[in-house]
Amino acid sequence: MLRSVFAKTLRDARRGVLWWSLGLAGLAAMMVAVYPSVRDNPSLDKLLESYPEALRGVIGFGGELDYSSGAGYLGIELFSFMVPLLLIVVTVAAGAGAVAGEEERGTLDLLLSTPVSRRRLVVEKLGALVVEVVVLGAVLWLALVVGSNAGDLGVSAAHLGAATAGAVLLALGFGTIALLVGAASGRRSRAIAVAAAGAVAAYLVDSLASLSSVLEALQPASPFYHYSASDPLRHGLQAEHAAFLVAVVVAAAVLAVVAVERRDFRT
Secondary structure, eight states: OOOOHHHHHHHHHHHHHHHHHHHHHHHHHHHHHHHHHHHTOTHHHHHHHHSOHHHHHHHOOSSOOOSSSHHHHHIIIIITTHHHHHHHHHHHHHHHIIIIIHHHHTOHHHHHTSSOOHHHHHHHHHHHHHHHHHHHHHHHHHHHHHHHHHHTOOOOHHHHHHHHHHHHHHHHHHHHHHHHHHHHHOOHHHHHHHHHHHHHHHHHHHHTGGGOHHHHHHGGGOHHHHHHTTOHHHHOOOHHHHHHHHHHHHHHHHHHHHHHHHOOOOO
16 A cells, blocks of 8 residues: 555656756766867856846846856856756646646545545645755756866855755745646646746746846746845845745645645535
């Protein structure tokens, strides 16, 4: 008999986590290997200065835009877009399948026929999601720490950890939103669509805020703003920004529990 939804979910996800870990480590190694040639090319910084404000907002991460420093390079090439995109893809897919995937496969009734309450089902599914993305974040952080030391990027392990932790929390927020929508609708495709659309909208609001007073007013509500606002590669992740990202996860998780407890599932 199934004893732990948490353990089973992690067991089922182990191969995916392994391949994603290898991919993230490889991406970090490739970016670090390219850095010396980029650092010694001052024309890239001049090119950045010529970019329009909108484009600078899209590729920027926190503070200054520059290729001459390790923090600036990693911010532009990894943490402004690539790292959050990859982690959000992982968490949204996992979150959408946590409840809605089980329901569509017809296995949810089997889970609920065991001594597993609906609330516990959501909590353990979310717990497995947290472990998966934390493992991926830890692999990325370790690869960047090793690469930073080997490639002389000059970014401390603590600041690399802050940026990675922010990306993990950001991805968890959208992953938990996908879990919520899947739990409420029973549709995995709908959960992916809503969470992905929310991520794109939040990214655009934060990136283009300087172009519109309306977007500027909405910017503090964007998780992407709180992910990058403190410039974590240079200054660490500030508590108020981390708290906002955690609050998104907690709020979506609570609503997911409520949705699961009130629904009549398809069997």
